Amino acid sequence: MAEQYKHIKITKEKLENDRRTRDYNIPTFKRGDLAGHGQKLNQALGNAFAQAKKQVSSVEDRFILKLEYTGMLDIKNLIKHGVEFISQEGNNICIVFANEAGLAKFSDHLSRLGKNDANITYKQILTALENVDNWTRSDRESWAVKFYGLPKNDTFRLDIELWPVQSSRHPLRQKLIQDFTAWLRANHIRQIDQVSLDSLIMYRVEVTLAQADLLLEHTDIRYVDLLPKSGINYSQMNFDIAKLPGEISAPAENSARVCILDSGINTNHPLLRSAIAENTSFVTGEEAEDDAGHGTAVAGIALYGDLEAAAASNYWKPEFWLYSGKILSRDKDTGETKYDEKTIESTLEKAVAYFAGEQGCRIFNLSIGNTNSPYDGFHVKGIAYILDKLAREYDVLFIVSAGNFNGCEEPPIPKESWREEYPSYLSCPESIIIDPAPALNAITVGSLARHNAHENEQKYPEIHALTPAGERQPSPFTRHGPSVKGAIKPDLVATGGNIASPMRTEGKQWQAEARGMGVLCLNHEFIGRTLFKEISGTSFAAPYITHLAARLLNEYPTASANLLRAMLVNQASIPNESVGIFTKNHIDSHKEENKSDLQRDVMGYGAIDTDALFRSSESAVVLHSENTIKNNTHQFFELPLPEHFLRSQRAKRELRVSLAHSPAVRTTRLDYVATKIFFKLVKGKSLADVERSFNHDLQDETKVRNDDAVTNREITSQARSKGTVQASIWSFKQLSPNVKWFVVVTRQDRPDWGAQMSLEEEAYALAITITDRENIEPQLYTQIQNRVQIQERERARA
Structure with missing residues (x-):
């Protein structure tokens, strides 16, 4: 059996570049007849307001509206028009709430659009809107309620989500929960449990069919759902094992x-x-x-x-x-x-x-x-x-x-x-x-x-x-x-x-x-x-x-x-x-x-192939690193590839790169994660050569770099970067000893809201497997270990 070794820890380069960014303004959607557009929206708002007043509510002066829009919507500045953002519920739908004063302001701005709108700021929000509507009974029904219907029992249990207004400790959130809990009591709806997190307010309740109808018409409710089912269904067939060892030892005290x-x-x-x-x-x-x-x-x-x-x-x-x-x-x-x-x-x-x-x-x-x-x-x-x-x-x-x-x-x-x-x-x-x-x-x-x-x-x-x-x-x-x-x-x-x-x-x-x-x-x-x-x-x-x-x-x-x-x-x-x-x-x-x-x-x-999961060998070496990174920055890892691995002779070699991070999350945004951390595999003659393509100050002079060797790659950078654990495999037949390979790690917080939920320095981890199985006399582990030591000495001197 081939000798096995501990995986090798590697260190990022001292260099850390600012991420390339561009000033970006949400584009204004062009409307031909602004006055007509404002009139149409104002009429829709009036209808929505009339319907909202008919819905059940736990407080008098709180209304929920559904805004449909085209293109991109400046969510954070909706408040300028009297309504406050709650959640995105589709690619072109967002939910807002307002009181009567706020709705009056919204209506006033719509009525002045294209006529007397010189003093209205953020008009692009109004031009992007397509319709104003209500969050209806059908919207509140979960997939399970639509598919199975409500239970037929005299009383049954439901899970309900409220709109997650503000954060869990915000006074508005506390008042929403207080008002809704009081409403449940007033309507004799039994509360079994309640959870309040930043992006989730959930109740479990016991109701009659009439009470369920009230919930489905309640303005504060986001979803009504049936109770979870585990979905475990299995068949059994026994295997008879006649003998076991007399005593099975316990794990070591310090085991996982x-x-x-x-x-x-x-x-x-x-x-x-x-x-x-x-x-x-x-x-x-x-x-x-x-x-x-x-x-x-x-x-x-x-x-x-x-x-x-x-x-x-x-x-x-x-x-x-x-x-x-x-x-x-x-x-x-x-x-x-x-x-x-x-x-x-x-x-x-x-x-x-x-x-x-x-x-x-x-x-x-x-x-x-x-x-x-x-x-x-x-x-x-x-x-x-x-x-x-x-x-x-x-x-x-x-x-x-x-x-x-x-x-x-x-x-x-x-x-x-x-x-x-x-x-x-x-x-x-x-x-x-x-x-x-x-x-x-x-x-x-x-x-x-x-x-x-x-x-x-x-x-x-x-x-x-x-x-x-x-x-x-x-x-x-x-x-x-x-x-x-x-x-x-x-x-x-x-x-x-x-x-x-x-x-x-x-x-x-x-x-x-x-x-x-x-x-x-x-x-x-x-x-x-x-x-x-x-x-x-x-x-x-x-x-x-x-x-x-x-x-x-x-x-x-x-x-x-x-x-x-x-x-x-x-x-x-x-x-x-x-x-x-x-x-x-x-x-x-x-x-x-x-x-x-x-x-x-x-x-x-x-x-998973466990061949190199736990230990490296002379033909398959795993490198790993744990680091933190600031927003809008790039970090660089030079792969310690020995010359023999980079030989130009034809032989199959492989690079596997994976990255994982655990971002903060928010259920009221379609993006969900507060920050993205992702990697690219690139090559160059030196670190200085590569970093030019990731230098904010040179973004007008050099092209943006994507992965290199894309024809050798299994998963694109775009496909893998959507998740918080990401990986791809590169397979090579020929390489060049004159080229160095680098992993470049980048962090990018979501605009407007991501930085508020993220740490100044977010943690991530890298794992890289270098494989050369067609080498008759492999010494990959020894060569990489030596190369890592050389790199560390060079960094120390620098």
């Missing part, structure tokens, strides 16, 4: 600490008990033990990774501590898991504050998903927003599942057969990722198939059930991205199981069977039964990545969550078996319709 937030863990399971550090329930009135089985199944994969391989060798060695936070429980009527009656958002805040803040857990697995909350293409909501916020606050890594797509009836997917219609439905709108999978500061995991023989196919010679997916192809139930503004999601894929279509029942091929094709996991009800069972779902792909992340943290215990994300994604590639599953027509039509890469939307950066 991993928290499983799920349905609890059965701590008596013989393969888990030596690694359990704590088991705590956050479900009111329930013990911490797992009565549903989901949490124990997830925990086993998180602890051991590939349980099939571990069982085959009967080798069991826990390498890190498991902490369990019970946030799901078993519904005694349906057998499915369910959330606590309090909102999952507040439960998660409590659990993470405890396990991260008090117990030192650095990695959290959340194999949960709300099938009632598919990503709408605009806003990150609920659980995902909480995870993005907590990841930044506690510097922890959340690993979440993409969610399972079990087909649907309207429209019918699949129409006739999972097998015949695979893989086209993998990109259908109905199989979009669900909350919390859109979270940008977390790692989202989709599913790959491993086995393709149904239980009956293994037992009997006749055809019984056939699967659409082969080994290392996307599981038929995995959900697709992208996330915010086209950010790549899922980030990674791992083995999660497969399903098959029954072949002997006419017209029933749309049914899904999974026995014998899932993932081996631990059985929570092992006493008198078997230690193992089999399950399929993205829920069981996520903990495999959790397992790798925890082992990585053991190797590099001071690594930030950003560095863990960068290192994990740095070793990911699309499996060869998956490369050709989509037709060119499917790929082209998806790109035209969605402006994104179909393969990336389904499989993200791919599956």
